[in-house]
Amino acid sequence: MKIFYLHKISIVILLFFSFSVPFLSGCGGGRVPPQGMPTLYPCSIQITQKNQPLTDAVVSLHSTSENFPWTINGRTDEKGQAEIFTHGYFKGAPAGDFRVTVDKLETVIPPLPDIMPTSESELTKLFDKREAEIKEYRLVDIRFTQAESTPFSINVNKKMGVVSLDISTANSQN
Numbered sequence: 001m002k003i004f005y006l007h008k009i010s011i012v013i014l015l016f017f018s019f020s021v022p023f024l025s026g027c028g029g030g031r032v033p034p035q036g037m038p039t040l041y042p043c044s045i046q047i048t049q050k051n052q053p054l055t056d057a058v059v060s061l062h063s064t065s066e067n068f069p070w071t072i073n074g075r076t077d078e079k080g081q082a083e084i085f086t087h088g089y090f091k092g093a094p095a096g097d098f099r100v101t102v103d104k105l106e107t108v109i110p111p112l113p114d115i116m117p118t119s120e121s122e123l124t125k126l127f128d129k130r131e132a133e134i135k136e137y138r139l140v141d142i143r144f145t146q147a148e149s150t151p152f153s154i155n156v157n158k159k160m161g162v163v164s165l166d167i168s169t170a171n172s173q174n
Contacts, residue, residue: 031089037070040092043084043156045074046164047102049140053080054167057104057140061156062147064097072098081162093156100152102167103145108135140167 043061047054059082061072072093074082084093110133117123143149144167152165
């Protein structure tokens with residue numbers, strides 16, 4: 001009985017160390033940047049609309065250079081500030097000139113009825129009808145959502161602070 005118990009403890013200790021050693025030694029702790037990724041610099045962009053923070057908007061940087069392979073974006077928080085990431089994971093953006101786009105969509109989904117149908121065919125009809133009634137509204141003027149028409153541009157460099165941009169155009173539906 002004692003030997004069986006000691007054997008179980010040995011297995012638990014062995015498993016613990018075999019799984020924890022790679023993390024303690026630094027292996028597997030973070031993602032490795034893709035080959036050729038340039039140096040990234042911290043980049044934050046403050047977005048306001050009619051002098052109010054624009055929350056939950058997507059802010060993207062589009063390089064003015066041709067054949068630029070990196071996706072660069074962030075999402076604004078409750079203060080309207082977006083911390084920018086390259087490829088969605090690596091904090092910061094490469095140095096260079098970029099066009100800045102801002103987009104925010106609101107999806108309105110019709111509520112479900114208080115009493116749900118019990119038959120499968122009626123449920124299917126209800127959800128088909130509901131899906132057809134879903135409305136999506138763009139809460140930012142469309143010119144701010146496209147690199148070709150946005151009036152905003154920035155230069156990312158190692159000394160940049162928070163860049164503030166105001167999109168004071170009235171809401172439009174698309």
